[in-house]
Amino acid sequence: MAGDFAYISVLWLLLGVALSLRWSVVALCFALALIGTSGFRLLIPAISYLCRYVFGVSALALALLTVLFFVARSISSVLVGKLCEVYGRLNVVVFIAFSLFALVSLLFAFAGSIHLVLVLRFVQGLLSGFAWVTVQLLLGLSVPKEFRGRVFAIYFMLGSLGFSLGNYLYSVLSSFSLLWICFVAFCMYCVCAILSLLLPSRATITGIPSANVLRGLSSVLRVLRFGFPLFTLLFVVRLYFSIVGGELGYVYLCEFTGLSMGVVARFLAIVSLISLAVSYGIAWLGDRFSDLLALYLCSLLLVAGSLLLAVSNVSLVFLGFLLLSSSLRSLTPLSRKFATTYFRSRGVAIGLVNSVTNLGAALGAVSAGYLYDVLGLVTISIRFLSTSTDLCIFTLVLALFVSTLVLFSCLLLHMWRFRLKSSKY
CATH class of the missing domain: 1.20.1250.20 (MFS general substrate transporter like domains)
Incomplete structure (x- = not known):
């Protein structure tokens, strides 16, 4: 009560x-x-x-x-x-x-x-x-x-x-x-x-804008072309988190870490609260300083979190999940701000932001179980200096794939940072 x-x-x-x-x-x-x-x-x-x-x-x-x-x-x-x-x-x-x-x-x-x-x-x-x-x-x-x-x-x-x-x-x-x-x-x-x-x-x-500013399909294509780096980033993030952060996330954390379902559920509840606070902090950073800087920080959290999730260490796995959750929860409001700030056709922009994230979630839900059944919890051992670390192939392959696309999207955003200020599309 x-x-x-x-x-x-x-x-x-x-x-x-x-x-x-x-x-x-x-x-x-x-x-x-x-x-x-x-x-x-x-x-x-x-x-x-x-x-x-x-x-x-x-x-x-x-x-x-x-x-x-x-x-x-x-x-x-x-x-x-x-x-x-x-x-x-x-x-x-x-x-x-x-x-x-x-x-x-x-x-x-x-x-x-x-x-x-x-x-x-x-x-x-x-x-x-x-x-x-x-x-x-x-x-x-x-x-x-x-x-x-x-x-x-x-x-x-x-x-x-x-x-x-x-x-x-x-x-x-x-x-x-x-x-x-x-x-x-x-x-x-x-x-x-x-x-x-x-x-x-x-x-x-x-x-x-009025109805005669951008007509028909051309407005959608222009917004899609202009915001391609942002839309790619959102699609990849939502796809990845839908795989490791949905129902399969509970199973993976239980089986990979060996912890009970109750402990995992309590941890995810704590992660949810902390990531909400982080999302507000990143939103403040974007409002006060730079939206692109906030977007780069979200991308960094995603890359680091996806790599940590593959390490067979309970503390590092949980830290990775916290970084991933913080990245997704921060990108969600930040992407809506981008759509209503840096695009001329803002209705189409915010519609496409929602559309690509939903497509990523749908594709992730379809592929999650299949990928987990095929790759499972098979690990490979990597020796670094005097220590040996086991990495889960399932999350490692996903992490490398996602990190590559995220870094590519950030590179395009950095190249187009001056075009963002013009809000032509």
Whole structure:
């Protein structure tokens, strides 16, 4: 109870600060992040248990639920980015998305087969892209760029808090029927839909170009070409973390370190809290000094963490996982700041940022189990000076592949650093 009270106090403090600064859009986006992710996370275990224990599906079919969601969200993220620039009524887009999200959440209770669940999961992914890309665009364009990185960091912190609250809600409601759980999620998304009506349209914010500035597919291609180094970096990071940081991450840490599941779970909970603090610090660094410097630091954390994860030493493995988690959580708000600051077609840019990260997550979810089954925990021994160290081939191969692409992306970003200031695309 004390922890819940602390969470609520922090939330109200953040909302109070936002309102005192007349950042009503920020306060609304913060509330949507908390409530929306709580409702989403509440449904995840309920849907998983329904498919596994009622429909009796395989683990591959369960993974397909995640893949379908991220593929659908990747598609809708690009579409809604352009729609925001052409249509302009951003609050209406968010309202429709959350309203349909509420309906889909309720329909899960009446799904009679795994096929219907897969369809609903795909629709849920489409609606998720429409809702959250628009919310992030509004949030980024509603605050000065000097604060934008830290505002996005707090926004994603509240999203992480929403995931924790969703898990807690499910633990409370787990003894109730699926219909009641879906109804609670339905009510939470209805609240989000009502709050979204208070968001501004394009007419009250600046930074979104008119519809005739960049037309059709050409705008997407221009943004993709200009932001290629950033998009490559985001795709690789999300792909890698989806492999080693998803469900497989628990298995790998238990089997490679020999620790119990409870110890690993407690460690990952601590890592999550520390990485949130690190993400805010890196966001402050970007706001105060240089966004590119913050991006380079995230890349350095990723490379170091991926290499440490392959070393057969418990302390180094955990340190590597901490660096990886900090890198991902820092890149998430930083990439949204880049999209809403350094691109002219900002709706398309933030849509592509979400799209490439979702594609990376989907591909990682598909390949994680296969790679682990093929490579397993086979190690090679490397002797350095007077000591011998065992390295896991599975994580070592991934680390070398990811590090190469990350360093290549950073090199391109360094070469194009002057073009970033022009914001032509």
